[in-house]
Amino acid sequence: AQSVSQHNHHVILSEAASLELGCNYSYGGTVNLFWYVQYPGQHLQLLLKYFSGDPLVKGIKGFEAEFIKSKFSFNLRKPSVQWSDTAEYFCAVNAGTGRRALTFGSGTRLQVQP
C-alpha cells in the first residue's frame, strides 16, 4: 500500500524566508508525486507534479520540488515566501500507472507573517 508522511504539521515563517516542507512516501514501485495547496476558504489546487524525467520540478508561484528516489522524498521548496503563501500544503502519491487514487499526507499548515 502507498502512504505519505509529512513531518512538519505547522510552520511559521516571516516574509522573504526560505521554505522547505518535507514529504516522504512509502511505495516500492514507480510513483507519481504531487503537491497540492489549499488557500483559506478555497479548494485544493495542484501546485506541481512529478511523473518522470528531471527530478527537479517547478510549479506555480515560484515553488519547486525535488524527487530523491533513494530517500523516497519529494520535498517542496521556495526561496522566498510571501504572506500570500499562507495555506495548507499536501503531498500526495500514486502508483506510476496512475490507475490508483491519490494518497495524501496529513498536510502542513504554513503561516507567513508580514
Add this chain to the structure above:
Amino acid sequence: DTGVSQDPRHKITKRGQNVTFRCDPISEHNRLYWYRQTLGQGPEFLTYFQNEAQLEKSRLLSDRFSAERPKGSFSTLEIQRTEQGDSAMYLCASSWLAGETGELFFGEGSRLTVL
C-alpha cells in the same frame, strides 16, 4: 465555471438522518473520486468511478455509505443513519484517464455537520 461543482456546500443534520451529496465533474473527465477530510488531516480516499463503474472502495466506506454514478456523469454520495463521526468535509474530484498521471481536480467540498 467549468470546474468540479458540489452541492450542497454545507449540510447540518441530526444524528440518524440520511444525507446525500452531489458532484458534477469536469465534463470531459471520465474518472470521479470521493474523499473525506477532517480538521487537521489530509483527504482520505473513499471511492472512485471510471465512467459508471465503481472500481475501488476504501475500507473507510462503511455499509452506511453508498456512492453512485449512474450515467457516468454526475455522482451522488449517500450516508445513511448519520453519526457524529461522519462530520467532515466531503470532497469530490475528477480526472481524465488518458492523462495517466492521476492528477485530480477538486471541487470546493460539501461540509457535513452531524448534531
